[in-house]
Amino acid sequence: MTISLRKARTIIRKALEKGRELELKPLSVIVLDAGGHVQAFEREDGASVGRFGIAHGKAYGSVMMGMAGTAQMKRAEDQAYFLAAVNGVFGGNVVPVPGGVLLRDKKGAVIGAVGVTGDSSDNDAIAAMAGIEAANLVGEI
Amino acid sequence: MTISLRKARTIIRKALEKGRELELKPLSVIVLDAGGHVQAFEREDGASVGRFGIAHGKAYGSVMMGMAGTAQMKRAEDQAYFLAAVNGVFGGNVVPVPGGVLLRDKKGAVIGAVGVTGDSSDNDAIAAMAGIEAANLVGEI
Amino acid sequence: MTISLRKARTIIRKALEKGRELELKPLSVIVLDAGGHVQAFEREDGASVGRFGIAHGKAYGSVMMGMAGTAQMKRAEDQAYFLAAVNGVFGGNVVPVPGGVLLRDKKGAVIGAVGVTGDSSDNDAIAAMAGIEAANLVGEI
Amino acid sequence: MTISLRKARTIIRKALEKGRELELKPLSVIVLDAGGHVQAFEREDGASVGRFGIAHGKAYGSVMMGMAGTAQMKRAEDQAYFLAAVNGVFGGNVVPVPGGVLLRDKKGAVIGAVGVTGDSSDNDAIAAMAGIEAANLVGEI
Structure with missing residues (x-):
């Protein structure tokens, strides 16, 4: 199973809508497939120019290590040199x-x-998570 | 002036529609802003996984050198070492x-x-070009 | 669908057996998954030390571009600068x-x-191909 | 002396068996030769896709510095900048x-x-260690 472009579009649109609803700053959203490859990406007007890289880095590490952002952050806080090494790899x-x-x-x-x-x-x-739920998928924060 | 997300979406959707109309293989489409930064990207189902990199490379060289793909290709055919050097940079x-x-x-x-x-x-x-025209922009091939 | 480790082992063993049967030089064999990630690899005794990189490069380009080695070689012969650029990407x-x-x-x-x-x-x-057939899969040379 | 493919296979198989016996998460195992070059690798089904890089990084640092993982970790904890510098090299x-x-x-x-x-x-x-002992070799953790 993989993420279809249709699902990826739903995730992105609904995540951006959630951002408008909560009056967040301009968001950028990426969807990667099971191999960590880019399926779709959008950057809202007013977002800073480097947002592709940040969005990509959050999702890419999740796929490559099979570990979501919160768990990665904990590991980085406990063992900063480990995350630094992983980033080298x-x-x-x-x-x-x-x-x-x-x-x-x-x-x-x-x-x-x-x-x-x-x-x-x-x-x-x-x-x-708002985007993921709208696409009937289950997310691990 | 820059490309709004709304325009980028139009470009991508209409380019993909053109691909379906002409029965092309699955396409991937990227839109970069005036600084060469990713605004939006979509990869159709069935496209090979590395297509983000190829789409990006086509558009990125165009922005960075102010020279579209056809002119870059001519330069590569005339002076392969020049394009190789540019790629180093x-x-x-x-x-x-x-x-x-x-x-x-x-x-x-x-x-x-x-x-x-x-x-x-x-x-x-x-x-x-089909996508670009649908967004009322002018493209240089 | 993806390649199980069991299938990957079969591919590697049978490819190496074919090499012995045909009295080829020591071989190295890699199997990558649908995202281009390493599933399994073996290097026969006597093979030169850099063979992982060569085996990986042959398989990786195939996955990333959705194009097997023979087609890549033709493209490289027709447009050397294109393959050089792809390698940059x-x-x-x-x-x-x-x-x-x-x-x-x-x-x-x-x-x-x-x-x-x-x-x-x-x-x-x-x-x-001998390994691939032994695993009941279809290969594109 | 170097590691034969036969020994490398034994190490990998027995390490994976140990993982199943102890009900560990899916494992990935790499064997590098005396020059730090890949001899063999296997990734179990269900392991995350980036595991080749992590397994390689653990073994590669060991060979290149002649220092096993535990000693490297101690050094990283004592002098994080040293390991960061080594990773640059x-x-x-x-x-x-x-x-x-x-x-x-x-x-x-x-x-x-x-x-x-x-x-x-x-x-x-x-x-x-279970794999290494099964191959009649001596490991330094």
Whole structure:
């Protein structure tokens, strides 16, 4: 199982709508497939230009390690050098904070990840979850 | 002037529709802003997983050099070492073939680029132009 | 659908057996999943130390572009600068010659790739196909 | 002296069996030779896709510095900047935690390393040692 483009679009639109509803800062949302490859991405007007990289890093680390943003942040707080090393292995593409949400199928297999950035990490995760639920998927924050 | 997310969405949707109309292989479409930063991207179901990188490389080289895909290809054919050197400067992120389309405003200033990949380079460019025209912008192939 | 470790082992063992049967030089065989990630790899005694990279490069390019080694080689011969650019995008990890074999499911979706290196490119591909057939999969040379 | 493919296979199989016996999460196991080059690797079904990089990083640092994972971790905790610098030298390929096990011959010369990842670092090291002992080799955790 993988994320279809149709599902990815739903996730992005609904995450952005949630951001408007909560009056968050301009958001950027990425959806990666089960291999960590970009399926779709949108950056709202007014977001800073580097947001693709941040959104990507949140979602990419989630897929590559099978560990969502909150768990990555805990590991980074406990063992900063471990996350630094992991970032060496993955080309500096891991951003270990909330807003990286792991997607699993019903058997628990990773089928992709969503990355949201723009507001606080916790608000980013709330927007991501709104998109994921609208697409009838289960997210792991 | 820059590309709004609304315009980027139109470009992507209409480019993908053109691909379906012409029965092209699954396409991937990226829109970059005037600074070469990702605004929006979509990869159709069935496209190979590395298509973000190829679409990005077509559009990125266009913005960074202010030269669209066809002109880059000619330069690559005339002076392969020049494009190789450019790729050293830009971190290997330039893919010098058609399907990278430059966007200019009415005064000729670069406001972004579109990158399409999935079918032949020429068909990729046709799909890109369909999206650009639907967004009332002018593309340089 | 993806390649199980059990299938990957079968592919590797049978490819190596084919190499011994044909008295090829020591071979190295890699199996990548649908996202281009390493599932399994073995290097025969006597193979040179850099064979992981070559095997990986043959299979990785196949997955990322959805194009097997023979087609990549043709494209490299027609447009050397294009393959050079693609290698920039994919971090220099593409080796565009036979021995990179694409795996598809019955609907044509890419489910992984096999990379074999050690003898001539054509013999490498023969060994790869022997492994793939033993695993009841279909390879695209 | 170096690690034969036969020995590498034994290490991997027995490490994976140990993981199943202890009901660990899905494991990935790599064996590197005395030069730090990949000899063999297997990733169990259900392991996250980035596990090759982590397993490799644990074993690679062990060979390159002649120092196993536990000693590397202590050094990282005492002098985080030193490990960061080492990772600069070795291209970000060092993951300084247990699960990277150094292999020495009877005279103490490094003949390779094993890297295991998937469960806690300590459990990863236990699985690695089970494989190493089954191959009649001596491991340094």
